[in-house]
Amino acid sequence: MSAPKPAKKIVYVVQRFSWVPAYIDTVFTAAARDDKQAAAPVRAFAKRADAEKLRDELEAEARHVVPPYRIGGQNLPGTAKKLTAAFRKLGLEPPADVIEDGYVPSDDDRLVKWWYAVAPTATPEQRAGVWEILGVQFYEVVEVPVGD
């Protein structure tokens, strides 16, 4: 009976999703192929928990520095009723026409105009909350095999 092969080693790679210019100047959309978004590797970890910690830190930083209208072309998660309630719970007037479409535009500036109107009084917490409602993710952790 032959000895069992050693389990292949894996690393946990934090990677940053890739974005490409959309139809209007201020917006970017996902760089995707076959519904899979391209991503650039940022750092590798031996332990998943450490990778997830960095991912969460980078995600929070991204939401802090990128204005919420920057990413478009994705469906909005949830019903119009739930989305409207979520914005109101944040203390923000919802972008009603965008919610009605159920889709963040990548070829017009409706969300850009909406953010320009709310930005003067939006707090950092409200900004983070808008990103949460839009359902955009900037970083992820993937398992990758270590080659011999």
Add this chain to the structure above:
Amino acid sequence: MPDTHFVLARLNWRRTPAGFARLPGETRLASFDTRAAADAEMWKRELAAREVVNPFAVGPAPFEQTSMPAPIFRDWLLDAGIDPPKKFDDPAAWAGWWAKSAKKWSADQRAKVWEALDKVRFHAVTERPKLPVVYAVVSLNWQYNDQFHVCDGEGGEVTNVYRSREKAEHDCESSNDIARDIWSENFEDFDDDDPPEFDTRWRQDALADPFAKPKKRRLFDGERFSAVHFYEVIEIELEGNL
């Protein structure tokens, strides 16, 4: 020997027809043994970037640009001998104001304004532990746009990670050869006189320094798949023991 160093990174700004837009992430440029050396290089690059960027065109102003409350920022400008825009409360008015006015100010006045714009930074220096590196083999994101194949944006899909650069490059080269063979076989199967073409300019643009003077874009002369990279090696740090 210290177990930390000072890493200079360029923040992930992209040049757009409207100006510049910041996305998450950064590109590591160099590491230094001292903060002073890192800061010196950082400031050289930062000042060069400021020459080409309208800071008020990157988002609603002045909230995306400064942490100062608006009245404080107004006073800051006035103290520097600068009249704020007439439409002070219009977030979209500032970009035009800068475009029209900044060129009339002295260098000291422009520096004074930039000093207040703490949210518009193009580079960063951070002290980080010195870590070993590994080499990720990445499958690039080529897509067909009804005319030719385009690979825009950074990254792709990580297939393997190696501790040896040599092994990573061997995997990369083998994977590129296989991909080109598949393209070659598919092309022959279709008996097509027009081979598929690949536009590499978009990826080059995404990875280039956005603050450098844009090079005149070369005319598209599609690369044939025999010359195209479908995989590449990206070096990244490793935390923890494998």
